[in-house]
Amino acid sequence: MVRSNAWDPSDPEGLPPNGEPVAELTMHGLQEKEVLCLAGGGGHQSAVYSLLGAKVTVFDLTPEQLDKDQMVARHYGYEVTTIQGDMRDLSALPRAHFDRVVQPISSLYVPDMCEVYREVATVLKPGGMYSSKYTYAPFKMAERKGWDGEAYVVRFSQPNVSGRVLERASDGLSNFTEGQFLGEFNHLPSDIINGQIAEGLAIMGIWENHPGEEPPFSELRPGSGEHESRIIPNGLSVVSRLAA
Numbered sequence: 001m002v003r004s005n006a007w008d009p010s011d012p013e014g015l016p017p018n019g020e021p022v023a024e025l026t027m028h029g030l031q032e033k034e035v036l037c038l039a040g041g042g043g044h045q046s047a048v049y050s051l052l053g054a055k056v057t058v059f060d061l062t063p064e065q066l067d068k069d070q071m072v073a074r075h076y077g078y079e080v081t082t083i084q085g086d087m088r089d090l091s092a093l094p095r096a097h098f099d100r101v102v103q104p105i106s107s108l109y110v111p112d113m114c115e116v117y118r119e120v121a122t123v124l125k126p127g128g129m130y131s132s133k134y135t136y137a138p139f140k141m142a143e144r145k146g147w148d149g150e151a152y153v154v155r156f157s158q159p160n161v162s163g164r165v166l167e168r169a170s171d172g173l174s175n176f177t178e179g180q181f182l183g184e185f186n187h188l189p190s191d192i193i194n195g196q197i198a199e200g201l202a203i204m205g206i207w208e209n210h211p212g213e214e215p216p217f218s219e220l221r222p223g224s225g226e227h228e229s230r231i232i233p234n235g236l237s238v239v240s241r242l243a244a
Contacts, residue, residue, distance in 0.1 A: 026102065026131045026239065030054040033099040036123065038116075039087040039106035041065030043072035049102070050078045057081040059093065090119040098123050103132040105235065108184045113191060117199040127244040130201055134236045136208060137188050147222040152231055192238060201240035208233035 031053035037045045041060030046069045050056045058069045058080060066082040073080040085092055087103075088110060101120050107113055120130050138154070147153075193203060210233065220227040225234070 026100065026129070027052060030100075034097055034125075036093070036098045036101045037069075038090075038101050038103040038120070039109075040102060040104045041069055041082070043068040045102060045104065046080050047072045047076060050080060051076065054100075057083065057093070057098075059083050059085055059087070059090065061086060088115040088119060090123050093123045095122055096125050098128055099125055100129045100131065103130075105133045105135055107132065108135055108186060111185050113187055114195045114198065117195050117201065121199040121201060121242055124242040126242060128242050129204075130196070130240045130242070132192075132238050132240075134192060134238070135184075135186050136233045136236045137186050138232050147227070152228060189236060192236070196238070196240050200243045202243060204239045204241055206239075207237045209235035209237070 027048070030049060033054045035049045035054040035056050037049070037056060037058045037060075039060055040046075041058050041062065042065045046056045046058050050073065058066060060066050060069075060082075061084065063084055066084060069080050069082050083092055087106065101124055103116075103120075107116060110116060124130060189206075193206070196203065209229070217227075217230050220230065228234070
């Protein structure tokens with residue numbers, strides 16, 4: 001459930017009041033913590049958390065992305081564990097092991113987020129934190145060419161799906177080919193929140209992306225992603241915690 005008392009001021013890892021940025025919460029107190037970068041290969045996230053003192057494991061579908069994590073780790077002189085697999089099956093990871101699971105905007109490749117949440121709940125320690133990011137569904141529901149000078153026209157009644165769907169066979173890689181365009185599922189906020197609650201994850205905070213003020217709005221091209229994101233938030237961040 002969404003709890004009004006999810007933030008405990010006596011808890012040094014709790015949620016700061018007044019909805020401070022996600023980074024203020026997720027990047028605090030990482031020394032010697034076990035952090036899982038879920039479907040987050042590429043070297044950027046693992047570098048940030050490793051350099052902040054965490055013991056980082058990266059779980060991603062593509063070996064090319066995981067190779068980048070190892071390359072960055074060698075460059076900066078830290079160790080990182082990399083494991084290839086499907087985010088909907090984390091059986092290769094130890095149970096109740098991670099203090100934090102961090103997931104970028106990668107859930108758009110799976111149709112049912114509950115499969116991912118179920119797995120996240122099994123690898124988190126009791127009281128562990130899950131930080132996840134999503135494409136904001138209303139951003140995808142607007143017609144990019146529908147700017148009328150004052151607003152964007154909402155043409156789609158629900159998130160649309162495009163491209164080839166990533167199916168899961170016994171190995172989780174049944175129709176995956178490096179470089180192909182995969183289907184994108186733009187999940188509704190209600191599905192995201194209710195799905196996490198169903199798996200015992202207490203919602204600590206929800207934030208919409210708010211872009212900066214530069215360049216000025218008047219200089220942006222109508223119909224561009226940057227222009228639209230000034231009108232409709234293009235992303236959603238959720239932080240939750242597994243019941244202790």
